[in-house]
């Protein structure tokens with residue numbers, strides 16, 4: 001196929017172009033430390049797309065997005081083909097400093113495909129930041145902070161196990177828990193939320209995420225029976241299509257509601273704000289990359305909507321570090337930050353993002369700040385799709 005746009009050019013005195021030499025779409029399968037159980041879905045392996053973009057100067061930028069067909073409609077094989085056959089030809093020979101214009105070109109060439117676009121935009125941004133030797137966050141409008149307090153995802157199992165895990169993670173320094181809900185009987189899950197609250201004390205921030213697993217009636221029972229858990233918010237109680245039921249629930253719920261699977265665009269945020277939802281989950285792979293996610297964050301701020309800044313279950317330290325940079329460039333992150341590399345048994349960087357005293361600091365290096373272990377990438381590569 002061909003692209004009819006002329007080559008984009010940029011002349012800045014004293015600044016060399018960052019010419020894209022090659023773009024690789026690399027499918028990887030990353031094993032989770034233990035299966036992640038959610039409503040309607042159990043994940044044992046993260047089937048992700050890595051994007052590697054190399055400049056003519058030999059600098060390499062990396063991007064990543066999980067394949068999440070139930071969230072974005074993209075399969076791993078489809079993402080490989082989208083990047084290899086449609087996006088790479090539009091990028092090779094172009095100047096990566098024009099990444100905003102290049103992303104607009106990709107948006108015209110391919111509808112939706114938000115995970116593929118996000119992986120590309122992360123790699124372009126990483127490439128530019130590494131070439132300029134600056135942290136990625138400095139290209140995103142600047143820093144509000146240089147570390148985040150990540151949340152830990154709890155639950156899916158029995159109340160006893162969940163309470164035991166909560167105690168252990170509190171001891172490790174976590175200050176924010178998200179309870180998975182919509183999986184077991186409502187009464188058990190509400191009792192579990194209350195038991196976790198009693199075990200970890202009043203200072204802990206706790207929210208719950210039903211991943212569309214409740215009905216309007218079961219959501220009402222969960223909200224009523226979990227009162228003593230003092231949940232900060234309840235995420236995606238109902239299926240995405242049930243907007244009228246969501247409006248009614250938001251009107252009467254004692255717990256603020258948050259939307260995730262039903263919010264994929266700035267227009268969706270406005271719709272949900274109008275219907276009484278008090279927060280939304282921002283994920284790079286839903287919005288199609290950093291720039292649209294930051295625009296979404298600006299709208300949230302203007303509308304007084306809270307944000308959960310989240311990687312997808314589970315993305316490696318590449319996407320998780322990029323998410324941390326985004327979280328440091330967003331003014332308000334009161335509803336938490338979810339970094340998901342911690343659920344993986346194998347990562348693809350030489351030194352992982354680490355938490356100290358409950359906080360994950362932005363790593364010191366340029367770009368997203370970590371060094372990719374290309375041998376680990378090869379070990380995890382899905383050869384059947386490459």
Ligand SMILES: [Mg+2]
Pocket residue numbers: 209211235236260261281
């Ligand atoms: Mg969610």
